[in-house]
Amino acid sequence: MAKPTKPPLNPTLKAFGDRVRARRLELGWSQEAAADEIGVHWTHLGQVERGQRSARVENILKFAAGLQTTPGALLDGLPAPAD
Numbered sequence: 001m002a003k004p005t006k007p008p009l010n011p012t013l014k015a016f017g018d019r020v021r022a023r024r025l026e027l028g029w030s031q032e033a034a035a036d037e038i039g040v041h042w043t044h045l046g047q048v049e050r051g052q053r054s055a056r057v058e059n060i061l062k063f064a065a066g067l068q069t070t071p072g073a074l075l076d077g078l079p080a081p082a083d
Contacts, residue, residue, distance in 0.1 A: 008051025012081045017051040019074050022066045024049075038066030 008014035024045075025033040031049075035042040039062055047053035048063070055063060064071045 004049070006052050006065075009054065009077065010051070010081055011079050013054055014051035015078045016055070016074060017049040019078075020045075020063060021049040023069055023074070027067065034067065038062055 024031070024075050027034070031039070031042045035045040040059070044053065048055055060071050060074065064074055067074075069081065073082065
């Protein structure tokens with residue numbers, strides 16, 4: 001039986017993860033290939049893409065560089081987290 005999927009932690013992380021996934025797919029990369037370029041484990045990348053893990057500033061910079069984009073492209077206009 002399949003393990004139930006955890007929901008995203010919040011709408012902000014889901015939107016960020018959607019952008020990371022979209023950029024990875026634009027590049028035609030698997031999660032494993034993208035994770036190698038970014039310098040993270042592929043399970044970490046998968047959790048970020050699903051909005052299940054929050055990325056630190058340092059990792060956002062790594063994600064942007066590895067995905068050949070800018071931090072702004074991944075962050076600009078994301079919904080602000082609710083308090």
